[in-house]
Amino acid sequence: ASAAAGHWRARLSGLRAVTPLPFDRPPARAHRTRADTVVDVRLTAAASAELYDFARRHRVTVNAVVQGMWAVLLWQYGGVADVCFGATVSGRTPDVPGVEAMIGMFVNTVPVRVRTDPEAELAPWLAELHAERIADRRHDHVALTSLPRPGGRPGGAALFDSIVVFENYPVDTAAFAALGADLAGLDAVEVTNYPLNVVVSAAEELALRLVYDPALFDADTCRAVAGHLVALLTAAPGAARRPLS
Structure with a gap:
């Protein structure tokens, strides 16, 4: 536990403020965030294939590319080069003794500082x-x-206002078909207490879903954010040796 605490203290050291988002209506102090409205977009199959190949060639995960492009987008929106957002993880790290034999949900959200x-x-x-x-x-x-919170803020304060969720678990439709079941149109919206959530699903066409709090964002704003993220991900394979600017 002490090693983990030390790791995160070092990772978050010097983080001065919560990374700004392009709010249409900044949250009031007493606002209780409820992100339950969605914008769905996709990369084309060709753009998705190029992105997957780009990640393989440079020995990084597609998740890392998505997180990197989200960081670039936050930088472009807020003008802050040191950004922080959350990432949802399984929580089943090998360092937890006996984790493979434990039953239950271990899902956690951790900071990604870029x-x-x-x-x-x-x-x-x-x-x-x-x-x-x-x-x-x-x-x-x-x-x-x-x-630790940015700038020494109290423990109840937000560490970040956006999260990235990367889903790459397969759905075995063949197994369901063998049982006589036909799965189609599976969909769910998970309500969160973060103002802006980026949910990415790895498929032939990389799917992006922005889940947002409509009290804080207009639909047009979130559609623009989704479009900008698609543009960055589509351009990344051809920009390997170009500067971020």
């Missing part, structure tokens, strides 16, 4: 982000409430 550099080349920068996430993974079980 320092953007206008002069950094995209591919090496993503490789660094990927390596940092591997280092973080050993400590993914730590409770979010125990982590």
